[in-house]
Amino acid sequence: MKKEELLAKLKTIVKPYIQDEEAYTKLSEETDFINDLKINSANLVDVILDVEDEFDIRIENDDMEKMVSVKAAMAIVNEKLAAK
Amino acid sequence: MIGNDIVDLQQAAKDSNWQRPRFLDKVFTKEEQKLISNSEDKHQMVWLLWSMKEAAYKVNVQQFEKRFFNPKRLVCKLFSFEKGMVSIDNESYFTSSEITEDYVYTVATLNEEKKYKTHxxxxxxxxxxxxxxxxxxxxxxxxxxxxxxxxxxxxxxxxxxxxxxxxxxxxxxxxxxxxxxxxxxxxxxxx
Known part of the structure; x- marks a missing residue:
């Protein structure tokens, strides 16, 4: 999936959980889910489940472990989509 | 080293739906899921275990300076409602929790520390x-x-x-x- 398209989809997915609007407006690959967007860690589970539903993939806990930033999430989604 | 975590039970009910498909499986081990299903107040148990994992994680990050997101790797053991232990790899952390109708609050320490100040x-x-x-x-x-x-x-x-x-x-x-x-x-x- 194209970078911009994936980024846009992720941006929509995280929206309900963010607590820092300013960081959300500036969301980029470098954005950190917890440190920047202030997503609480329980909601990070929801982000991962939403990502699974949106892309129809399953993310194992070993992969989930790295998903603390937009960049890491994009890499994992692309990897899973490629393996489909 | 010390870590803490608080969960506002009312807020958690609003913000998170732990009953959604696959949620519990991502976060809790089979044993922990048993603790939850056998518990009278499942909502409270979910967030008690969660706060134990979070508090222990905070100590682990101070120790090893490496972030990760994998709550299931932090394995909880309960000795009583208030006292427990969380293990990850070869590390174990002591936890002490306060459980009220409104919140659960856990403090995790490397040693069985009693001298900390908490509020x-x-x-x-x-x-x-x-x-x-x-x-x-x-x-x-x-x-x-x-x-x-x-x-x-x-x-x-x-x-x-x-x-x-x-x-x-x-x-x-x-x-x-x-x-x-x-x-x-x-x-x-x-x-």
Whole structure:
């Protein structure tokens, strides 16, 4: 999936959980889910489940472990989509 | 080293739906899921175990300076409702929890430490930034008073992995501490 398209989809997915609007407006690959967007860690589970539903993939806990930033999430989604 | 985590039970019910498909499986081991399903108050048990994992994680990050997101790797054992242990790889952390109708609050330590100072409080203000400022001020006021520092010289700065550290007049203090907030509740602990 194209970078911009994936980024846009992720941006929509995280929206309900963010607590820092300013960081959300500036969301980029470098954005950190917890440190920047202030997503609480329980909601990070929801982000991962939403990502699974949106892309129809399953993310194992070993992969989930790295998903603390937009960049890491994009890499994992692309990897899973490629393996489909 | 010390870590803490608070869950506002009312807020958690609003923000998270642990009953959604696959949620419990991502977060809890089979044994932990058994504890939940056998428990009279499942909501409370979910968030008690969660707060234990979070508090232990905060100590683990201070120790190894490496972030990760995998709550299931942190394995909880309960000795009673209030006392437990969380293990990850070869590390174990002692946990001590306070459970009320409104919140669960856990403090995790490397050793069976009893000397830490902890305080939780309720705030009507739920704006994230204001809460965070207020919580930091509460911690600094307490530390300044007990350790005899000038509060104006005290400062909190986060490391690259997000661990907060305390400085007095730009000199790093060895005080280990942890901050947490959720919904209407906040808490700090320091050692």
């Amino acid at each position: 939780c409080f309720k705030m009507e203000q739920t704006d994230f930034k204001l809460q965070s400022q207020f919580l930091k001020k509460q911690l600094l006021t307490t530390v300044a008073k007990i350790e005899n520092y000038n509060i104006k010289e005290l400062m909190i700065k986060k490391t690259e992995v997000g661990v907060p550290q305390l400085f007095n007049n730009f000199e790093k203090l060895l005080t280990s501490f942890s901050l947490t907030h959720c919904g209407r509740y906040s808490g700090f602990v320091y050692l």
